[in-house]
Amino acid sequence: MKFSRRLTAVGVIAIAALGLSACAQSDDANGSDDTQSKDPVVIQVASSSTPMTDVVLAAAEAIEDGYEVKLVETSGVFTPNVILNDGEVDANFIQHPPHMEDFNEGNNGTLAVVQPIYYVVGGFYAKDLKSLDDLADGAKVSIPNDSNQGRALGLLESEGLITLKDGVDKFDAMVEDIDENPKNLEFIAVELANANVSYDEADLTYLLASYARQLELFPDTDALATDQDERFAVSLVAREDNVDSPEIEALKRAFTSEKVLETLESFDQPAAFTPAK
Numbered sequence: 001m002k003f004s005r006r007l008t009a010v011g012v013i014a015i016a017a018l019g020l021s022a023c024a025q026s027d028d029a030n031g032s033d034d035t036q037s038k039d040p041v042v043i044q045v046a047s048s049s050t051p052m053t054d055v056v057l058a059a060a061e062a063i064e065d066g067y068e069v070k071l072v073e074t075s076g077v078f079t080p081n082v083i084l085n086d087g088e089v090d091a092n093f094i095q096h097p098p099h100m101e102d103f104n105e106g107n108n109g110t111l112a113v114v115q116p117i118y119y120v121v122g123g124f125y126a127k128d129l130k131s132l133d134d135l136a137d138g139a140k141v142s143i144p145n146d147s148n149q150g151r152a153l154g155l156l157e158s159e160g161l162i163t164l165k166d167g168v169d170k171f172d173a174m175v176e177d178i179d180e181n182p183k184n185l186e187f188i189a190v191e192l193a194n195a196n197v198s199y200d201e202a203d204l205t206y207l208l209a210s211y212a213r214q215l216e217l218f219p220d221t222d223a224l225a226t227d228q229d230e231r232f233a234v235s236l237v238a239r240e241d242n243v244d245s246p247e248i249e250a251l252k253r254a255f256t257s258e259k260v261l262e263t264l265e266s267f268d269q270p271a272a273f274t275p276a277k
Helices: 002-029 052-062 079-085 097-107 149-158 192-201 209-214 246-255 258-266
Strands: 041-047 067-073 091-095 111-120 122-125 140-144 178-180 186-190 204-208 225-227 233-239 273-275
Touching: 041 052, 041 079, 041 246, 052 067, 052 091, 052 246, 052 258, 067 246, 079 091, 079 097, 079 111, 079 233, 091 097, 091 246, 097 111, 097 233, 111 246, 122 149, 122 209, 140 149, 140 192, 149 204, 149 225, 186 192, 192 204, 192 209, 204 209, 233 246, 246 258, 258 273
Parallel strands: 041 067, 041 091, 140 186, 140 204
Antiparallel strands: 091 233, 111 233, 111 273, 122 204, 122 225
8 A cells, every 4th residue: 555655646746747847838838938929019100191101001011020010090280299299109200390390389299300201392283274474463372371381482482473571581481471472362371181172272272292192283294383392301200208219210210111212112203202311
């Protein structure tokens, strides 16, 4: 009987050892040890319309291992800044630096430029005009109500349709800074999100190439006058508290990848979306 009990005891020990080994193997299989790969870090990027959303999706394909880009589609150009500033997303891709700076100033924002991605052409478009020379006295001119307003007015000045007051930087100009308006143009300031609607209602409308593209209009073939300036590069934007984080650094590499460059070059009239330096 003693011998039998000893065998039993040894058997119990052996079974217990096998059980521990099985548990260890099970733990390994379930990834409880340090060698198991972790879930990717998800980076949420807000954007509102094509071609910006196309660039975000291209960056999502290019992002390095360990990260995943999630596109958060929103409406307009204000909401993406609000949710980024509030920490609901990690970055956004909707704007150039002057627009971001206007948001920060008016909303106690802490947004910061990560990387300029492409320069966008702005221009004036009209349904019924072949030249700015055909613009009638008292014509209705739709211009942006944001930081792009000075850009639009500066273009009109360069075309000889208005003059701005002395000392006014054309990129900072507002309607009240107009000094001479010989054709008595009536200016209508609209949100960028409504600019395409105003194209049907105004005699002349200022559109960024990204919005014009939605109407199948292009700077090279449809605009009556165009402008492009490096300060208006559409840029990847984050917050001051995360702009130097590993996640945003990885996002920056994805946004400056060959995949994104190929996407920009695939657009209709790619010269309207020239990659930033």
